[in-house]
Amino acid sequence: MTADLLDPLIHVPARLRIVATLAALPDGDALSFTRLQKLIGLTPGNLITHLRKLEHAGYLSTEKNGSGVASHTSVALSNRGRAALDAYTAALRDLIAGL
């Protein structure tokens, strides 16, 4: 069944938006946490929870630069995350094609 191929980690709307947003960046680029939050429209706590889940799966990497008030975190999609999104969209296309 094609639906089984839909990665449950990406299938959650908020995480799908995160992964799709990061996938729009060229390979090797990262997005700041604050800009990502502004684009996605999630609360910081909610966004951190979703980012942690994706990071644990190896779909993205986070990097913290600086310290204290001046610190900022940037988030980038990993090759594994990009491949997972490609597989997810392919599975979704197959599913829709059968309608």
Add this chain to the structure above:
Amino acid sequence: MRGQNPYSGPSGTALLELYAFVGVAAVAVGLDGRRARAGVSGRSSQQGWMRAIPFMAAFLVVYVLMGALRFDGFSTAIVYGIIPAAGPLITVGAAAAGYAAARNDWQMLGFAIAVVAVGAGSAFAGPSGVWGVAGVCLCALVVCSAIAKVWLRRA
């Protein structure tokens, strides 16, 4: 310009208006790009300025060429009439075509080649007609490109 005999190029006011318009457009594009790239770090943001260098060089080289042609004794009709109207379209269009080809961006490549063709073709209109022909053709090209983009997105 009307009433000029012999032709000595567009009036200072017309050139000022044109370059003011180009300046405003460049600032608007710059601000829009800056807003779009806010929060983005990494390889492509470091390459941003490097990407702009060939375009700036392609634009500025036209004015160096104009100086050289004037120095060599070419008529004002060619130096101030044809070259500043057709030259930037040819050089910047060629730079954009190379950039688009390197990125496999076929839409941009087609547009850039069309800009080069407009620049080269408009020179046939002569010193007094080249500005008008280039302007009208470029406007038509931008409109056609926008329509094609919308049509391709819907297809």
